[in-house]
Amino acid sequence: MELIQSQKGKDLLLSGGYRYRKARTNTDGSVSWRCAETACRGRVKVSLENVVVNVTRQSHAPDPAKNEAKKSVSNMKWRAADTLEKPRQLIQGSTRGINLEASVHLPSYNASQRTVERIRQRGEVSCPNPGSVADINIPVALQVTSRNLNFLSWDSGQNDPHRIFMFGTK
Template identity: 40%
Template structure:
């Protein structure tokens, strides 16, 4: 049983290849989780670290999709805490994935934008390409290339 964070910041539960979302907390203190696939009937109850199945799924688990979801969550966490370039974060996240799981990941450009947005939201310093230097002057970011020319990239 592993807890995942969805794109919208909600907590999901990964258990035996199925992904669940929190449905409600019962009076007894148990949590009722239901399958994230909308028309599916799978439901489990969680009390502490103990899971009990309430109803069976009417579909088979997809371990590749579960691995891809877990990989994306780890990519977001790493992007929020690391100052590494997006390419390195993406490659290291995909390193131990099976080809079936890699095929289910979003396109490289989407993953790259996710890493850049997550780092920007967390206020991490911007990583510059080799041979450049970043300067901040009057709430505007400038880069200085090898040729000594300065170009305005964007306003902060």
């Protein structure tokens, strides 16, 4: 049993080769999930302890390969929002190790690249314009290279009126 994000940012449950979307939260705190296939009436009820309580029979065969592809795409979108990897590295890292049956269900490389760019454009925040050197704040993600080597070698500190940054790698 595993949770991933849908294309619209909603939770999807992967269980037993089937994909479910959240139907409702019950009064006892358990959650009812409905099969993501439109014509199917299959359901799963999950208790507060993440234990499957009740399963209604599906009207179709499980498709674990499609679920693996969806999980890979969800991982790619999460990494696009949270990391500064290049799109090529991000797509290859998200699809590495995926089996041949699941790779058929993946979007094309160009579509994946556009998705990464679209997610990053939505997340763009205007960069602050510091008034002095003391106001400069370098995010942790920009202090290391793509190979996880320190790029910010030294910082004299925000309290130093003549603040100095030293950038470089070994």
